[in-house]
Amino acid sequence: MNNITKFNGVDYTNTFATKISVMHELVKEVLSTQISNGNRVIDIGGGPGMGARIIDSLGIMTSVVNIEPSTTIHDVPRLLHVKYIPMQMSLKEALGVRMPFPGECILVVSAAHEIALCNNSSASKNKEIFSSEINQFIRKNLEPAGIIVVGFPNYRKGASSAEIAKQRRITELNLGHSHPAEELFTVEEFSNIFGTKPSVFIQRPMNIDPGNPDGTILMANVAVFSKTGDQVISTANP
Numbered sequence: 001m002n003n004i005t006k007f008n009g010v011d012y013t014n015t016f017a018t019k020i021s022v023m024h025e026l027v028k029e030v031l032s033t034q035i036s037n038g039n040r041v042i043d044i045g046g047g048p049g050m051g052a053r054i055i056d057s058l059g060i061m062t063s064v065v066n067i068e069p070s071t072t073i074h075d076v077p078r079l080l081h082v083k084y085i086p087m088q089m090s091l092k093e094a095l096g097v098r099m100p101f102p103g104e105c106i107l108v109v110s111a112a113h114e115i116a117l118c119n120n121s122s123a124s125k126n127k128e129i130f131s132s133e134i135n136q137f138i139r140k141n142l143e144p145a146g147i148i149v150v151g152f153p154n155y156r157k158g159a160s161s162a163e164i165a166k167q168r169r170i171t172e173l174n175l176g177h178s179h180p181a182e183e184l185f186t187v188e189e190f191s192n193i194f195g196t197k198p199s200v201f202i203q204r205p206m207n208i209d210p211g212n213p214d215g216t217i218l219m220a221n222v223a224v225f226s227k228t229g230d231q232v233i234s235t236a237n238p
C-alpha cells in the first residue's frame with residue numbers, strides 16, 4: 001500500500017477520526033495549556049485539518065498550516081477562530097518549500113509512523129530518515145522558543161506478542177489497517193529524535209472497539225518537546 005495515498009477517498013472526518021477521538025481529546029487538553037492567541041501552528045500530516053479543528057474548538061485565535069499529501073485535505077473545515085492554510089504535500093516535499101511563516105508550534109498527531117513508512121525501508125531505517133527530515137523541518141520552520149507537540153499511538157508497554165496480534169485484528173476491523181509494534185514510536189524514540197526529554201507526557205488507553213469497551217492495549221500518547229531543550233516536568237498519566 002502506498003502510504004502517501006493510503007487515506008485517499010476515506011471519509012476521514014466521519015469515520016477514522018471518530019474512532020481515535022481519545023487521541024484528539026488528549027491533544028486538545030495539552031494544546032489548551034501550550035498555545036495562545038496569535039500563535040502560528042504547522043500541523044504535519046493533519047488529514048482534513050484535524051489540528052485546525054481541535055484548536056478552533058478551543059476558541060484560540062491562531063493560523064494553522066496543514067501539510068498533508070492525501071486528498072483528505074480537500075475536506076476543508078469550517079472554522080471560527082483559526083485561519084487555515086492547507087498545503088497538499090508530503091513532509092519530504094515541504095522541506096524544499098517556503099512555509100507561510102515559522103511556527104511557535106509544530107504539531108504531529110497520529111502521523112509520524114505513517115510519514116516514516118513513506119520511506120519504504122525497514123522500520124528502523126524509516127524512523128532514522130523521519131528523524132533527519134523532521135529535524136531539518138524544525139530547524140527551518142520553528143521559532144527558537146517554539147514547541148513540538150506529538151500525538152502518537154503505540155501498544156501498552158510490556159504487552160505480549162499474542163496481545164498485540166489480538167489488538168491488531170481489532171484495529172484492522174475498526175480502522176482498516178494496523179501496525180506492528182516496531183513501526184509505532186515510543187516516547188523514548190521521540191526524546192532521541194528531538195534530543196531532549198518531553199516537558200509534558202500523558203498516556204491514556206485508546207479503545208477503538210465500541211463492542212468491547214474495556215479491552216485495549218492501544219495507547220494514545222501526547223508529548224511536548226521544546227526546541228531549546230528546556231526540560232520542565234515529565235508526567236506519565238496512565
Ligand SMILES: C[S@@+](CC[C@H](N)C(=O)[O-])C[C@H]1O[C@@H](n2cnc3c(N)ncnc32)[C@H](O)[C@@H]1O
Pocket residue numbers: 003004006007017044045046047048050051067068069070072089090091092108109110111114115118
Ligand atoms: C492517521 S492520519 C492522522 C491525521 C490527523 N493528524 C489526525 O490527527 O487525525 C495520518 C496522516 O498522515 C498523512 N501522511 C502520510 N504520509 C505523509 C507524509 N509523507 N507527509 C505528511 N503527511 C503524511 C496521511 O495522509 C494521513 O492524513
